[in-house]
Amino acid sequence: MFKWANLFGKKEVNYNMPSPSGRNICHFTLQSGEISYSLERDQKPIIKNSSLGFKICGEKDLGRNLRLIREKRSKKNETIEMPWGEDRFIKNNYNEYAFYLAENSPEARILTLRFRIFDNGIAFRYEIPAQPKFQNISVQDELTEFNIDLNTAVWAIPAYQPDRYEYNYEKTAVFNLANSVHTPLTMCTPNGYYLSIHEAALYNYGSMTIKLGPNRILKSDITPLSDRTIAHLTLPFETPWRLIMLADSPTELTENRLMYALNEPPKSDFSWVKTLKFIGIWWAMYVGEWTWAPGERHGATTEHAKEYIDAAVRLGINGLLIEGWNDGWEGDWLENGINNSFTTSTPDFDMEAVARYANSKNIEIVGHHETVGFVDNYEKQLEEAYNYYAVNGIHYIKTGYAGSKMLINGHKEFHHSQFGVNHYQKTIELAAKKHICLDIHEPIKGTGIERTWPNLLAREGARGQEYEGGALSPSHACYLPYTRLLSGGMDYTPGIFDIENAVKRISTTLARQIAYYVTIYSGMQMAADRPHVYEGRFPKIFEFIKAVPTNFERTIALAGEIGRYYVVARKDRYSENWFIGGVTDESPRKVSISLDFLENGSYEAIIYTDSEDAHYRDNPFGIVIQKKTIGKSDILDIYMASGGGFAIKLQRLP
Ligand code: NOJ
Numbered sequence: 001m002f003k004w005a006n007l008f009g010k011k012e013v014n015y016n017m018p019s020p021s022g023r024n025i026c027h028f029t030l031q032s033g034e035i036s037y038s039l040e041r042d043q044k045p046i047i048k049n050s051s052l053g054f055k056i057c058g059e060k061d062l063g064r065n066l067r068l069i070r071e072k073r074s075k076k077n078e079t080i081e082m083p084w085g086e087d088r089f090i091k092n093n094y095n096e097y098a099f100y101l102a103e104n105s106p107e108a109r110i111l112t113l114r115f116r117i118f119d120n121g122i123a124f125r126y127e128i129p130a131q132p133k134f135q136n137i138s139v140q141d142e143l144t145e146f147n148i149d150l151n152t153a154v155w156a157i158p159a160y161q162p163d164r165y166e167y168n169y170e171k172t173a174v175f176n177l178a179n180s181v182h183t184p185l186t187m188c189t190p191n192g193y194y195l196s197i198h199e200a201a202l203y204n205y206g207s208m209t210i211k212l213g214p215n216r217i218l219k220s221d222i223t224p225l226s227d228r229t230i231a232h233l234t235l236p237f238e239t240p241w242r243l244i245m246l247a248d249s250p251t252e253l254t255e256n257r258l259m260y261a262l263n264e265p266p267k268s269d270f271s272w273v274k275t276l277k278f279i280g281i282w283w284a285m286y287v288g289e290w291t292w293a294p295g296e297r298h299g300a301t302t303e304h305a306k307e308y309i310d311a312a313v314r315l316g317i318n319g320l321l322i323e324g325w326n327d328g329w330e331g332d333w334l335e336n337g338i339n340n341s342f343t344t345s346t347p348d349f350d351m352e353a354v355a356r357y358a359n360s361k362n363i364e365i366v367g368h369h370e371t372v373g374f375v376d377n378y379e380k381q382l383e384e385a386y387n388y389y390a391v392n393g394i395h396y397i398k399t400g401y402a403g404s405k406m407l408i409n410g411h412k413e414f415h416h417s418q419f420g421v422n423h424y425q426k427t428i429e430l431a432a433k434k435h436i437c438l439d440i441h442e443p444i445k446g447t448g449i450e451r452t453w454p455n456l457l458a459r460e461g462a463r464g465q466e467y468e469g470g471a472l473s474p475s476h477a478c479y480l481p482y483t484r485l486l487s488g489g490m491d492y493t494p495g496i497f498d499i500e501n502a503v504k505r506i507s508t509t510l511a512r513q514i515a516y517y518v519t520i521y522s523g524m525q526m527a528a529d530r531p532h533v534y535e536g537r538f539p540k541i542f543e544f545i546k547a548v549p550t551n552f553e554r555t556i557a558l559a560g561e562i563g564r565y566y567v568v569a570r571k572d573r574y575s576e577n578w579f580i581g582g583v584t585d586e587s588p589r590k591v592s593i594s595l596d597f598l599e600n601g602s603y604e605a606i607i608y609t610d611s612e613d614a615h616y617r618d619n620p621f622g623i624v625i626q627k628k629t630i631g632k633s634d635i636l637d638i639y640m641a642s643g644g645g646f647a648i649k650l651q652r653l654p
Pocket of ligand 1 (some may be wrong): 370400
């Protein structure tokens, strides 16, 4: 492989790389030994000339003084089938260009740059082959730029903060970005195109954040390790794909699934993976009725678990999360996590008995591991901890990494550093071996690796409903579909019906709580409130939660504006039924929904909307339920109250 470095190469090149329809054109340039790219759509500039390359510790920069040895073109037009998710089929249609480059120096280091140009985005990655004098390297910086107009609007959350990805989105302009921000980084150019910069297939490398460089150009800022490098690598190595999703409207952007197309298919059989809906010994802790730690109000007792299993059966929900079952929660658990045991339960909780009982009732237990970021403590117990669940017939685990950083052998690392990325991957692969599915809280962001590892069913990775009680405005859930959710599903913990609870007041209407099951996808979807609230006060509304699927055939974004509102329709993977959900910010609004996406025939529609006098602050319980027979020629006029939403179930009539 190394031989091609000895070939004669071109010093100056300029390639036009069109997408299959020709609408997007990416340009690759080699000039004076330096590599760069730019991007246009409809002949209008999106990304102007942007540098590429690396700073390597103790070596010359890689990406300078290069010549082009060889160029290889290929194309693909296929449809990928996903085992679960928002869309069963994903189009993977691109033109690919690989540029094989070598240095004009005695070392003659080599590097490949691979581009894939799609009609709805572009992606490229660096591939560094193994070379005699270049085997173990430490990367100091990745020099990838995204040279976008400074007046581009951007919706961002800050990176390197104590609460990881859990911040409120803010709209600003690129020229105003003072600090690094996370991806997916969603933007709207002055000429009206929507795009989101993100990455796909993040393995063994720091996660990419984006910052405005001193030259006023957006640049990758890869999350560093505590030794200030961004990755220690043994070559060969391929970086994650640098992905730019492109769309003509914000709703079209939310349908972009390129991130999955850029990941590899699974290497083993994952047919055992099943999406799940679950209740939990959980919200009772948030509203102060129960505690994680043992004591008089301990939530995770054998008795409570059995009661919740019975409730799950009555509610028609298949899973039960149990938090606080294990040793280590005493005192301030956010400080004391170093002592957590993942294999010993508290005296009032009998894991074997609970698991047996759940099994006899066909309820899946969702086990829980809260590491509090003490990753060394967790890694020491990892094999045993996963075995413990496996022998008890438990197939789902929710993990957690509360804490501002991960702790390992006395030093701290960012959750989204190369260290964190590798730790999460270790848990995913171990879980896969034991046929366990994961729901990771305080996770690494999604980069589509669920395609390769379908047992990674869910993650949190943004402010979820537990932040309610003041820290979430109604606009938050109207930002998520256009930003965070471009990186995959989110365990938002929807379904809180006890809205006016004195300890955790929720900024919502009742209809909005069920809308979330459609607007925020998750492969593991929680009905987060306590069963007595569902059964005693709102059995009719709960019917929607019971019916809504966790695996969809197709998703169509119907209407929306970033941070203002979002309306989406999804077809069940296993029936002819459709589900529609919508959420709005503080502004009440009316939406007209054309049902022309439906198949021919009649549907029974059950429509849950805010009443005209509903309001997230003053009248959150104002809800109207209507039943109608409708078809594809109908238009539904729906009202959403301030901070409200709506949900519709469309059942195909025979
Ligand atoms: C934070 C998680 O997001 C939450 O769901 C969990 O209950 C707590 N950590 C405790 O593990």
